[in-house]
Amino acid sequence: MDAICTASAMTVDLEDYFQVSAFEACSDRADWQQFECRVEVNTDRLLTLFERHQVKSTFFILGWIAERYPEVVQAIAKAGHEIASHGYDHQRVNTLTEQGFASDVLRSKSLLEDITGQEVKGYRAPSFSFNQQTPWAYEVLAKAGYRYSSSVYPVKHDHYGSPLLPRFAFLAHPALLEIPISTLQIAGKNFPIGGGGYFRLYPELLMHWALRQFHRQEQHPYIFYIHPWELDPEQPRPFQVSRKTKFRHYLNLDKTQRRMERLLKQYQWQRMDELFLKPSRQTQIQTQQAFI
Template identity: 50%
Template sequence: MADNVVKPVSALTVDVEDYFHVAAFEKNISPKNWNSMPVRVEKNTHRLLDLFDEHDAKATFFLLGWVAERFPGLVKEINQRGHEVASHGYNHTKATQQSQQEFAQDVRATKALLEDLSGAEVFGYRAPSFSIDKTNEWAFAELKKAGYLYSSSTYPVKHDLYGTPDWPQQPYMRPEGIWECPMPILNLAGKQLPIAGGGYFRLLPYWLSKRFINRYLDSTPSPYMFYFHPWEIDPEQPRVKDASLKSKFRHYVNLKRMETKLGYLLQDYCWQSLHQVYAKSLAKHI
């Protein structure tokens, strides 16, 4: 994209968790063993901060409380470098696997921890594995009570691990008073295609991802939103050998190409945090 062309403003988001936190490996790696695992999230997140600086990109970092507690300096640096600190829950427990009381305690404690470490108010929350759906809509009310302004916890696609295909596809105000920003999808040939990032972005050639993003921007009134994880730019991460073939494919496909493709993406669009992108909408409800 030429320098004299106005680049679309989109929301850049990073789910700050390590390779052993992911849902794909939850049957293979118990949380009780996390402290004995080689930790790589701090180094990888620093690489992302430098890469974002190169492209003048700002992002929302949805941090696990587990990561924040162990790397408090990282939380502070994210804020000091002009990015948004947001909550991803404490230890990547899916919202669908928590009682309402457990969820309420989780989101309150993680918000307080992140605010204490960053020195900034935390406005946003993203449920691990997009795990808010029809079975736990009470989660939105608990987020409101805890002081959050927005959530980005739903993905309107059919998926074996998550998905709310019949829920709104555009950001909207929930009845509970929470602004929900669903992951972007492309309606194509009668299907709802996931185009938000992550493994899909690693799997597809960049030119096709860019075509999908541009088609989304041309056909919808809302900004695009991208998400990924620090471990996705780390092809040297330890391998989980006893995981299923499906989980291994999803997690490891094209890790070596991710950082280069990410550079193209940062160059081709203008990136801001979720709070920046929806500042006017959120200001109406503070």
């Protein structure tokens, strides 16, 4: 019997509560400066948790945040976490032209590298907005000097999702890996278990069961993501939005920090670059492509 793969990547999408895609109809980018920004205190909460459990993570950071709070980015880098890009101002890739996307990813990469002095290797699209209609995006990323993307969630969802794309890391371009968010396959259907709102929605025991099942079934690393605002039940609530959006955004915010404590304690976590950009891992992924 093959050994169980227990490798897991901890990732953070560094954006504030007013920047999420679900609020974009009532949160104009031109007005963002008017909102109370809570990214400093919430990022500090995450950094404290990671330090307590000796976890190193990958932070996918919005350029808009980095430009205004460079000390937050520096603190993340100083703590030994990977600095990666989440684009500049959270525009979904499938709403941009190829030229507009190129400008966005170059701008955010340059900002983060200027602040930290470190190469930015990774990118995650806002709202996992890579799909079968955006194959050109990988060429753009490769030309910009990125080495991997984590922009695909192979599930069905009303805001995102590409269930027909591969579930595990694949070569999307000769110079670039795509690393999808993790799913659990049951009866041929992909169920989302990669964190975010599902981490707050699912009963905690179910989430841990799903993670253990994933490790038993798959010989691939598990990919988890969280937002700093998900640890902040005191965040302002300035928007008039639908009941569904309220439910998704605010559900169990008061429980997330405790759940994160237990998640960090029970599993082993690594940065994305350390897990996927080692020559041995890249060779394994390249070999797998021959069988797709």
